[in-house]
Amino acid sequence: MKNGEIYPPYTVGVDLGGTNTELAVVDAVGHIIARDSFPTAVPKRGAENSDSSPVVGDWADELATRINRMIRESGLEERIEGIGIGAPCANAVTGCIEAATDLPWPSPIALANMMESRLGIPVTVSNDANAAAIGEMTYGAAAGLKNFIVLTLGTGVGSGIVCDGHLMTGARGFAGELGHVTFPFADDRLCGCGRHGCLQTVASAKGIRLTAKRLLSDTERQSSLRDIPEKDMSPKVIEQAARNGDPLAAEVYEFTGRCLGLAAAEFAAFTDPEAIILFGGVSKAGDLLLEPMRKAFHDAALHLYRDRVRFLLSGVSDSDAAILGAASLPFIKI
């Protein structure tokens, strides 16, 4: 704060991805004031040739330099409430990246400490799904809600659970792995975790593809999807076919939505949520998922929860969702 005046808070959000690091200064209602990005694999300092491995300290130096410059150029020195970093496998409890396979450095990485010592501003780190949940609460579909679950439907299925206004982290930061709750409807599907039946095997992009491929292989039904090469069979292509009136493609989403509704009926018994929010690439199918999800939930849920849970789509702008989720992290207490 300058001169004891009260300003609305600003934060810096950082989205650490395997390829690029994106950063932005964000105001309290989710407007991006300034943004920047750079390749995550910063070349080793002083190395002329590129065969030496990148070093995380060089990335941290580069990020600190760019954050400081961005804040200065925005005229917001001393007005930054905190810095939030969303990163794969980042643990909000320890402040570390535990075991990320798609970053150019070895894990664990003491991310929060590393950046706090360079910047002198509090740093909160979290995995993508928890950042998405706080992003929805701060700027999106969960604004004003204290009890909700965000399901991130993408390459995998993750979740961020807010109960009584608090983001659940758990004993070691591993609360909310709802993609790995198992269900009878997926019992014959092997998950990457080595177990069978995880929600992720149905409701991820890969799960959607598998559902389509099984419907194609196990029946002789006509479908425009038969003309699509396997490598092009994305959730988006299947959605488009469904919207063009292909009944088999529609059934893929009908099944996925129904499974999500059955899963939600079990999830409700944990946290009595007001809303369950779908986030991420697969959720773009919107009503194709939400309608069977609502119906299955209504049919399956305990009477206490029936008609009490809203099913919503992410309210955070698609392209900025990761960085806004990160920018919202300083507003929570872990």
Add this chain to the structure above:
Amino acid sequence: MKNGEIYPPYTVGVDLGGTNTELAVVDAVGHIIARDSFPTAVPKRGAENSDSSPVVGDWADELATRINRMIRESGLEERIEGIGIGAPCANAVTGCIEAATDLPWPSPIALANMMESRLGIPVTVSNDANAAAIGEMTYGAAAGLKNFIVLTLGTGVGSGIVCDGHLMTGARGFAGELGHVTFPFADDRLCGCGRHGCLQTVASAKGIRLTAKRLLSDTERQSSLRDIPEKDMSPKVIEQAARNGDPLAAEVYEFTGRCLGLAAAEFAAFTDPEAIILFGGVSKAGDLLLEPMRKAFHDAALHLYRDRVRFLLSGVSDSDAAILGAASLPFIKI
């Protein structure tokens, strides 16, 4: 506080049951300093004959009189931190009893307000399972833990979930209905809620009896349980038979423990707990449940949770568990 001195806090716990109301003054480590009880169905004031229905206000007056007397006789005036009331269907969020069928008055009952206005001391109400969870955290097996789940195994199956030190209540106070999470192992069992497959249909006293009866009816195996009349087939009788070497009786608990372990493997993905604690009548079987539970959990849980969750029995004295759970309620913030 008297004269600004610091005393350790005392609370009053009230266990409101269908037949009797028990009350006690309890110190900060769970010792009962004084206790009292009276019939819940207080006769209508001034009614000479007993055909008029009891009135909840008369019960509240009687309780207030007895609480004040108990505090006064203990020499603890002005040293009571708060009053906790455990009651069937009591909702911690609203302070009301919502729809209890085994109390002599119509619901809803604004229990917290009703007692606060009579006593001038803060009153916290909660259902039995949440009171059990806070009781375990305050005086029992969960002392020092911030992430645990208490499963109450009795007539039904309830639960109290503490995550990050916070008792989860949810949007309307209905968080933690884990007895109504459904599982394939119970898919052919109809629950009192009208749905099939609820954990309660296996892990309650009724569930244990059904498992035994099915093993007896579906096989010709010899068992000492065949000599027990159906009405006497309690979990305790079955436990005793198991301990006396009856293999069929042992299998009843083996199955129940295995189901609890499979359930716990799913529950872990919600809150990343340090411990899962069994509470209530059915949990008296102890190792007969815990050993298969641990094994099934180990085989079924996601690697993140495997070997990270302890399975414990309630650490609160059996006969006083309800009243101590109630007495611990003032220590939480809802």
